[in-house]
Amino acid sequence: MCNEMTLYHFGNCIALVYVPYYLTYKYSGLSEYGAFWKCIQAGGIYIFTQLCKMLVLATFFDSDTLNGSGEGFSFLAELLKSSVNVADLLGFALILSRIPGKGHNKLITTGLGWAAAEVILSRGIMLWVGARGTEFSWVYILKCLESNVLLVQHITTATLMWLFSRHDLNKSLKPLVTILLALTIFKGVWLEGLLSVLTFGPWSTIAVKALIASIMGFMSLHVYTGLAQQIGI
Amino acid sequence: MFEDAENFADIFRGGLPYLLIALPVILICSANPVLASSEFSVQRMSQFDVNGVSYGCRASALSLEAKSLYTWSTGRHCVVAKLQDISIEQFREIRQKAGGLVILLPKNVSAMTFEEKEHLNLLEQSMLSQANSIPIYFSPYNEELERVISDVTRTSSINNDGKAQRSSAAAELFASISANGYQVIVSGASHTASKNSKIPIIQGELAATSKILKQVENGGEANSKLPLIIIAAHLNTFGLYNEYPLNADAAVLLTLADVFSKLHNTPNAVPKYRLLFLLTESGTLLNFQGVKKWLDENVQLQNVDFVLCLDTITQALNAEAGSLYMHVSKPPKEGTAMNEFFKLLKINAAQYENITVDGVHKKINLADQLVAWEHERFSMKRLPAFTISALKSPKEPIRSTIFKDSEERIIEQTRLHAKIIAESLAHYIYGIQEPSEIFADKLQIHHKMIKFYMQLKSALHNNDLKNAFEKYLKNVKIMYDKPDTRDPDFMLYDGQEARLNVYHVKPAVFDLFLTIIICAYLASVYFFIQYFPAMYDTVCKLTKAQTQVTQSNSNNTKSKLN
Numbered sequence: 001m002c003n004e005m006t007l008y009h010f011g012n013c014i015a016l017v018y019v020p021y022y023l024t025y026k027y028s029g030l031s032e033y034g035a036f037w038k039c040i041q042a043g044g045i046y047i048f049t050q051l052c053k054m055l056v057l058a059t060f061f062d063s064d065t066l067n068g069s070g071e072g073f074s075f076l077a078e079l080l081k082s083s084v085n086v087a088d089l090l091g092f093a094l095i096l097s098r099i100p101g102k103g104h105n106k107l108i109t110t111g112l113g114w115a116a117a118e119v120i121l122s123r124g125i126m127l128w129v130g131a132r133g134t135e136f137s138w139v140y141i142l143k144c145l146e147s148n149v150l151l152v153q154h155i156t157t158a159t160l161m162w163l164f165s166r167h168d169l170n171k172s173l174k175p176l177v178t179i180l181l182a183l184t185i186f187k188g189v190w191l192e193g194l195l196s197v198l199t200f201g202p203w204s205t206i207a208v209k210a211l212i213a214s215i216m217g218f219m220s221l222h223v224y225t226g227l228a229q230q231i232g233i
Numbered sequence: 234m235f236e237d238a239e240n241f242a243d244i245f246r247g248g249l250p251y252l253l254i255a256l257p258v259i260l261i262c263s264a265n266p267v268l269a270s271s272e273f274s275v276q277r278m279s280q281f282d283v284n285g286v287s288y289g290c291r292a293s294a295l296s297l298e299a300k301s302l303y304t305w306s307t308g309r310h311c312v313v314a315k316l317q318d319i320s321i322e323q324f325r326e327i328r329q330k331a332g333g334l335v336i337l338l339p340k341n342v343s344a345m346t347f348e349e350k351e352h353l354n355l356l357e358q359s360m361l362s363q364a365n366s367i368p369i370y371f372s373p374y375n376e377e378l379e380r381v382i383s384d385v386t387r388t389s390s391i392n393n394d395g396k397a398q399r400s401s402a403a404a405e406l407f408a409s410i411s412a413n414g415y416q417v418i419v420s421g422a423s424h425t426a427s428k429n430s431k432i433p434i435i436q437g438e439l440a441a442t443s444k445i446l447k448q449v450e451n452g453g454e455a456n457s458k459l460p461l462i463i464i465a466a467h468l469n470t471f472g473l474y475n476e477y478p479l480n481a482d483a484a485v486l487l488t489l490a491d492v493f494s495k496l497h498n499t500p501n502a503v504p505k506y507r508l509l510f511l512l513t514e515s516g517t518l519l520n521f522q523g524v525k526k527w528l529d530e531n532v533q534l535q536n537v538d539f540v541l542c543l544d545t546i547t548q549a550l551n552a553e554a555g556s557l558y559m560h561v562s563k564p565p566k567e568g569t570a571m572n573e574f575f576k577l578l579k580i581n582a583a584q585y586e587n588i589t590v591d592g593v594h595k596k597i598n599l600a601d602q603l604v605a606w607e608h609e610r611f612s613m614k615r616l617p618a619f620t621i622s623a624l625k626s627p628k629e630p631i632r633s634t635i636f637k638d639s640e641e642r643i644i645e646q647t648r649l650h651a652k653i654i655a656e657s658l659a660h661y662i663y664g665i666q667e668p669s670e671i672f673a674d675k676l677q678i679h680h681k682m683i684k685f686y687m688q689l690k691s692a693l694h695n696n697d698l699k700n701a702f703e704k705y706l707k708n709v710k711i712m713y714d715k716p717d718t719r720d721p722d723f724m725l726y727d728g729q730e731a732r733l734n735v736y737h738v739k740p741a742v743f744d745l746f747l748t749i750i751i752c753a754y755l756a757s758v759y760f761f762i763q764y765f766p767a768m769y770d771t772v773c774k775l776t777k778a779q780t781q782v783t784q785s786n787s788n789n790t791k792s793k794l795n
Contacts, residue, residue: 008744009739009744009747012744012747012748012751015748015751015755016751016754016755019755019758020755020758023755023758023759023762024762027759027762027763028762028765133736135736135737135738136736136737136738136739137737141747148758221769221772222772222775222776225769225772225773225775225776226776228773229773229776229777
């Protein structure tokens with residue numbers, strides 16, 4: 001009996017992780033354009049980027065500095081790790097330049113493909129092993145919610161990257177976009193640092209992350225709409 | 234496949250048959266992953282058969298929901314509780330109706346009150362007095378399991394309050410959703426009969442050395458014709474669970490062997506007696522099977538003055554100094570060796586802290602399956618035998634207890650009793666009537682000696698016992714009593730060690746509740762995506778308005794400039 005119940009719980013977690021992705025795909029118009037293969041390609045580039053990042057981390061950084069000094073939040077280690085996240089932006093740029101697409105769809109394809117690849121690779125195994133265990137833990141539900149937040153964040157990053165690459169972007173908005181991109185890269189430093197300083201509980205941590213992701217998303221949406229109207233898409 | 238797929242759903246349309254086959258296969262192949270939250274090493278309750286009657290715990294498999302003493306109701310619940318909290322009534326109910334029992338042993342038995350110790354003892358006796366069909370496990374004290382127990386008990390008290398109030402169904406539902414459950418799983422235990430169950434019996438003799446032998450021979454007596462005194466004790470290797478209880482009797486036996494061998498090596502002090510030390514690893518619980526076997530093997534015992542059995546020479550719990558008892562099956566007649574020894578014992582005991590010795594007479598009940606005292610086995614073979622014990626009655630639950638008080642008091646008392654017995658025995662051997670201290674100075678019985686001998690383990694585990702016998706005694710023999718294959722007198726069982734996993738689980742209602750919440754959340758995500766174009770338009774208008782404003786502003790400035 002126990003086994004079925006844990007499988008049911010696993011189903012709950014899976015629904016929580018993947019259904020928002022499916023809904024985004026289905027109702028954002030991507031399904032009508034047959035953008036599935038493009039999403040897969042974006043995912044492929046995600047994997048490639050991660051491999052490059054790992055290579056860089058393993059080559060140039062000492063494992064001791066990366067792991068920090070035991071437990072707790074280590075500022076230097078996080079800063080070093082985050083600096084490699086520049087590669088993520090390059091990955092986004094690569095997807096945006098390589099994948100043909102029209103207007104909004106291009107950005108959603110990029111963000112969704114990227115986030116989906118990440119969620120499958122990083123959460124799939126953990127959920128399969130963890131959420132089906134006899135032991136109940138809130139961790140899995142929290143992780144699932146966090147991956148929802150990541151979807152918003154990655155679509156935002158794709159938008160920002162696209163804006164950054166445009167030459168016809170209003171000059172006064174350029175610094176804002178750059179700052180938002182920098183904030184995205186160094187999220188690991190300032191956000192995690194802030195959260196560890198404030199000693200938030202796991203639930204409020206998720207709430208803060210969701211709040212920040214939506215604020216950044218709204219700001220980029222605001223910039224994007226301006227440019228989109230200007231160039232007429 | 235991906236190229237052909239027009240949209241996401243196509244993948245599943247094409248792959249659904251495969252998925253339907255693959256998914257169950259994956260599920261079957263991958264065993265349920267075990268992420269142990271808390272793992273404890275536990276001991277299964279002892280299990281043994283004597284004369285075809287089963288005792289102890291007869292089961293081992295356990296995978297049930299943990300409940301407290303007050304909330305369990307069905308055979309699908311495993312009761313998790315502290316030993317001192319269980320009453321005998323509760324235990325009787327649990328052993329009949331519950332699915333299992335996990336007991337947390339007390340942290341420090343010696344710090345408990347007299348009444349609490351008495352309770353432990355009675356509970357222990359009632360557990361061991363019959364066969365229990367449910368699996369029973371004991372865990373040494375640890376804080377984590379105690380937390381689980383208090384958690385289980387606390388949720389139960391909340392539930393009880395809910396029952397008392399019955400105010401709202403919603404509150405009760407919420408309580409059942411938020412309840413923390415625990416799943417108890419035991420792995421690694423079994424309850425199969427041990428293939429090499431055997432009881433070691435070790436004996437050694439203390440006889441006159443050759444020089445003395447000559448003198449005796451001159452007197453016309455062979456060594457074997459010297460009168461024989463048998464000193465018998467037993468070593469308990471298990472009690473309620475598989476651990477050594479206090480073995481004060483074996484310690485006294487070895488101490489006697491130690492000091493008497495020193496006495497035998499003293500020139501001009503060699504007694505005209507043979508002493509035979511007999512240690513069997515079967516106590517009260519195993520019905521002194523070892524002695525039975527030994528008597529069957531040694532039918533022709535001659536010239537036996539008496540057999541001195543030691544049983545619970547010191548109480549492991551609530552030890553009270555002050556009295557020793559000499560148990561006999563037949564009141565000794567005047568002039569017999571036994572009577573003489575009894576008198577000497579009384580005289581000598583009075584010398585040390587005024588200990589009194591009383592004789593207790595109990596007839597052998599042949600109809601009884603279990604032998605009350607070890608000496609009854611000898612008495613049945615018409616050997617003059619008696620038991621010296623600190624207990625007045627053979628039915629005292631303390632006899633087979635596994636719990637111990639703090640060591641110092643026990644050792645001191647054991648030393649005193651060993652001293653009394655040694656002195657009386659020496660007085661008897663040398664025929665001294667007046668009390669005088671023989672074991673003084675070099676022959677002194679030390680605390681260290683007793684402490685060391687108390688730690689000896691079974692001859693099946695190491696050679697310490699054999700070495701100790703060989704050090705002081707001659708003709709050391711070890712024999713093993715193995716159960717008969719067809720009609721076994723006794724049987725021991727394997728699978729005592731096990732691992733207990735306690736998992737934090739939620740009730741089924743909780744998952745259902747979670748599904749509702751997740752569905753609501755997903756619906757909100759759906760509406761958000763549905764209304765995203767509307768939001769986009771609003772933001773568009775906002776930016777348009779702004780750009781218009783900035784444009785009009787710039788136009789204004791331009792016009793002004795113009």
